[in-house]
Amino acid sequence: MARKRISRRTFVGNVGAGLAAFTIVPRHVLGRGIRAPSDTLNIACIGVGGRGREDVRGVSIENIYALCDVDDVSAADSYATYPKAKRYKDFREMLDKEAKRIDAVTVATPDHTHAAAAILAMKAGKHVYCEKPLARTIGEVRAMAEAAKKHKVVTQMGNQGHAAEGTRQIREWVEAGAIGTVREVHLWTNRPIWPQAVDRPLQEYYTPATLAWDLWLGPAPSRPYNPAYAPFKWRGWWDFGTGALGDMACHIMDAAFWTLNLGYPTRIEPESTQLFTETPPAGSRITYSFAARSGRPEVKVVWRDGSLYPPRPPEAPDDVRWPPDTSGQLWIGTDGKLLAGTYGDEPRLLDPAKQAEIVAHPPAPKYPRSPGVHKEWIAACKGEGQTNSSFAEYAGPLTEMVLLGDLAVRTGRVLELNPETGQVANATIPEEYIRPTYRSGWSV
Incomplete structure (x- = not known):
């Protein structure tokens, strides 16, 4: 189904080849033992509380350039640990303003925002590490896999096992x-x-001042805040x-x-x-x-x-x-x-x-043994090996299953099901279960 794109993010279509290309100069280009000025990745982290806090720590061997979270309380520990990192609440704004300075992005938001954040980052030519499950729906999973292939970025799903x-x-x-x-x-x-196994709550609550609720909802249908x-x-x-x-x-x-x-x-x-x-x-x-x-x-x-x-x-x-x-x-x-x-x-x-x-x-x-899910991704971003849970080759098919x-x-x-395509043969699945309609301003 057709989806509208918001004009303030048309920057993606105008990103030059130099921006879309890898910005890291691998060590081997300069010779053994010589560290390139750009050899340290500038990483932006989207969703930095909860599991996202662990992802920030996992990639902190590089430069934590920016932190993005809609919840100041959840993000407080990461903010305190990396005080020099730029702070944002809206990842769209962050990617718009900081595209030239960011090399890679981690995504650890609630599932319903994975695809919107990851695809926007990949369109800007950024390597992406995204928490599991890769996305909330099969349609989103496939869109993320296609974006990874199209933009030729290094991807990894956060599946530490x-x-x-x-x-x-x-x-x-x-x-x-x-x-x-x-x-x-x-x-x-x-x-x-x-x-789980509950109906929608009816009691009304004030939205905490520390939570940007509309940004938390992101592409999901609008509803009032509730704990x-x-x-x-x-x-x-x-x-x-x-x-x-x-x-x-x-x-x-x-x-x-x-x-x-x-x-x-x-x-x-x-x-x-x-x-x-x-x-x-x-x-x-x-x-x-x-x-x-x-x-x-x-x-x-x-x-x-x-x-x-x-x-x-x-x-x-x-x-x-x-x-x-x-x-x-x-x-x-x-x-x-x-x-x-x-x-x-x-x-x-x-x-x-x-x-x-x-x-x-x-x-x-x-x-081959892995140095760990984060280190493996970082090395691959620098042209050293490849990831074992990339969106297109592995993480996408696993998440679809x-x-x-x-x-x-x-x-x-x-x-x-058709074992070759995953197509359901004996039932009609509602379109919203596969390819959800995003709220205006969040389409990718």
């Missing part, structure tokens, strides 16, 4: 045959740890977040998506508590079915949230409590089972003899 040792161990163990052929993967989380939305609780509202699945599955599903080369599912079966119009249910179980692919047979991935857990495996040793943690992974193969944490951490074979053997004689490392589960839950329908 994908840069971790445990995820690489899981893949190496599975490919070495540690549990035979994988047939099922069970994933769970105690989320939501915020209200039921911000801070943090936005995750439980479809207009702003993606529920427990969207919040955690990019972490917990990551190892399975990568190791098993899952791609799009052929079928998604949702089960949940009572459905509500504006918020996800209190708990759900979602079964994804994937066709045979790349030498592996059909496989099922079962997601549980709302503190629903898979049954305790009968072969689990006595020292394994159940559930072992509030979130985790249970891999079931034809010749054993594997347990791992939220981020693929501390993988463990449930057979004690096999676990002892694989610890003593692990498979040879096949996959996750969000298809949200569509199944939200519609209450079993979905049959």
